[in-house]
Amino acid sequence: MSQTKSPAKPxxxxxxxxxTTRIGVAVGQELLGTANSLPPLQARDGIPNKEQLEKLLKEWQPDAFVVGLPLNMDGTESEMSRRARKFGNRLYGQYGKPWFGMDERGTTKQAKQIAKELGHKGSYKKTPVDGIAAQLILEAWFAELQREQPTEV
Known part of the structure; x- marks a missing residue:
């Protein structure tokens, strides 16, 4: 007779x-594997506005963070991916929640295409696509988690 483990809290x-000037944000629920974009955080040289970040954390009470890593096309680290890792480490150090890096190559291009399909016109500086990019990063991370988990029979 097999015992069923109760699933961990989603x-x-x-x-x-x-x-460096804006940080895209998305929130998602692991059980559903879906994500929604949120307004971006303003940043100064990659450091987010502390009040905006605190408000976000209080509202969503996340269990973990995923940070997109802008790797070079050959998969090697870029200066921006090193800075993104530093950002993830700062989140962990300040809030004690685990963080996971996710390859984000191509997400900004894909986010711009999605915005265009949704009827976005004009400058991406006025209407940023950072939240859509964060949503794509999180959805890809959820998909990777699903591939790694064995299915029960």
Missing amino acids: RTILAFDFG
């Missing part, structure tokens, strides 16, 4: 599309 995850 986690709420906040994802970030790291940038």
